[in-house]
Amino acid sequence: MSTSLFKPSLSNLPRRWWMAPGASDLFVGLGPVLALLFVWEAAAQAEHSLFFPPPTAVFVRVYQLWLTGPADHLFLTDAAFRDVIPSIGRMLAGWCAALGIGILCGTVIGRSRVISDLLTPGIEFVRAVPSPALIPVFLILLGTETTMRVTLIAFGSVWPILLNTIDGVARIEPRLLDTARIFDFPRSATIFRVVLPFAAPKICAGARIATSTAVILMVVSELVASADGIGHHIVDAQQLFLMTDMWAGIVLLAGIGFTLNLIFSAFERRMLRWHFAARGRAERQ
Amino acid sequence: MPTSARWDTIGRYVLGLIGLLALAECVTRLELVPAIYLPHASTIMVRVWFLLQDRSFLENLLATLYVWAFALAVSTFISVPLAIALGSSDIAFRIACPIIDLIRPIPSVCLIPLAVIVWGQGLFTKIFLVTYAMTWPILYNGIYGVHDVDPVTIQSARCFGLRRAAVLRHVSLPSAAPFMFTGFRVAATVGLIVLIGVELLTGLDKGIGAFILHNSVTGGQAESVFAAAAIAGFLGLAINLGLEAVDRRAFLWSRVDRYE
């Protein structure tokens, strides 16, 4: 169930001029968001609340904090390089590690009913332990540096990928496996040409969940005992009572999460074209 | 009576758990990290046993569970009607989607500092954050569940003369129920993790997270920290398995893949 900002279908709505394909997508997509911002702006200006600054002030602050750098640095300020870039980098590193480990182990485990039966309870248990509770452990084991953060992110993000890979691999269509056996495929071909492509939709679903987990853990790992990072920025702002700065951080996180989702959706749509098309056709028949 | 295949599976589950415990014991005894920081698995298990009988820990445990249950109820109360409203109207759906897409990625953890400033360090902050976190999965799944009902089923109902409200009641809602339940299950498990995380990061009030924080700060209480984390794990597992069992019984008819 992937969602996108720009939904192309306009099934039953009546044809009006503002319902023309491209225009309506933009209108429908951005419209509500702009309306919401407008309402917030009006309310904030009217109320002058200390805790909820108007969106304009927040966006200006985002710009001031991170986007007023020199052109050759992509307009990014030092603060951006100190906080934002490393944060995102750690998150991506952790997520990629989780992806690699998750798919590798998931495939091995999923292929064997015995192994998956043996390991599933253990996996479900470790997954259920709240990752924040393990921060003290990680702190002790690995210190407060990048290794600890990346490991924490990877550790927390691997579960949805692992479990979804196991599920996708285990539920391989028997006819496809039969086909691979009849035609005498070597094992590598069976795995890379049959099993993994078949499991790809499920793996992608797991990877998508893992992106939001990775963002969460990125922030969590920076709220505690940290010297830099977006989470640290937010906590810093909180302690100095700089509301706009804090909101700037939140907005930045929203933007990052949203952009990641967008990129992932686009990638997923491209890679799983066959899956969506086949499913769409089945539904329409 | 489970078939022999089922007994095989159960047998392997049990064997796997025992194996895992044995492995954990061996690894921790290797003392790659000194035992005061990473105690032996057996010590942790013993501590779990003691904690479950310890008055003060149980108070923390129950505190967490009360907040969890309350937040779950509130978020369900908010999300379900909202999901039905937004999912059943095409226009409302189109308007809501972009807004949800934008706000949903904001992790509740980054709202912790904000919530603490606005409402202080108290129960309300905790409840607000957890409810916020729980609302999204239920809302998201609910909206899509209601919106993506098989059009053929709806058309069949219309052929029988059912009006809009009746279609909603007899077709859309039952059809969406399994999806909503999946959202509910995700909210329940994720909500517990968020709750303990919030407790841990702010030491707010009582709770398992607060207990862990308190014990890791005072030092030398690694066993209690791990034991509490293990108990939290069991709790999450029990909730997930319990809800999955309910799902299977209640929605036997819906065996479609439901992505979380």
Add this chain to the structure above:
Amino acid sequence: MMSDKELLAVCDLSHQYGPGQIVIASLNFEVKRGEFLSIVGPSGCGKTTLLRSVAGLQKYTGGEIRFEHKVVRDVPKGLAMVFQDYSRSLMPWSTIWANVELPLKYKVGLTAADRQRIVTESLRAVGLRHVGDKYPWQLSGGMQQRIAIARALAYQPRLLLMDEPFASVDAQMRADLEDLVARVRYEFDITVLLVTHDIDEAVYLADRIIVLSVSPSSILAEIKVTLPKERNQIATRASADFVAIRTRVSELIYRSRGAAAVQPDVEN
């Protein structure tokens, strides 16, 4: 008794799933090189179990199966199979061309040029020369089954197994596919073992028919089909020989099903 022409020998084959669940009691037959053998029987008589055992996809519990004089324990080389549910055996993420070509990539001794030639030829033989770039879900059911057949043909198997291949296809398409198989069988000179519940189809296509009883199954009869080599949906099916063989097979099966036939409930 081994002869040069024998490709497949099924000796006293039996299979049971558990205590008291015997699906195949005893089967004995041979498939000679170049012949088309149909196995027909009522539902649940273990036809699919039989075929899967022959293919090595399933272990059988009694008796022996020999393919090219070697005992079948795992999947032997030189086999191809066409399944009833074509949509689940074609790979939805690959193009038609890739689907047909894939098994050839793992066949020893073929160059890229060889593969190109073979795939083109197979697609032509099934009448779908121009769909190489499409995806399985873009084709109709009948076309997908034709692709599955093309893929099997391209592999140049020594024995082609077909498990109720036309059961999921509409009647019109079924007739076309039957004619397709009848034609390519001579064109490519392949040995075919077809399993079906459709008596007409079995008689129309085969050189020889084996009729199975209900489970626990055994062979009721082995019938040589005395129809001419050139067959035609209208003329052949109206011919006296066809009707005679068909009637005989139907009788055998109906009698075997006997008490299992459906009766309406009678109110007293």
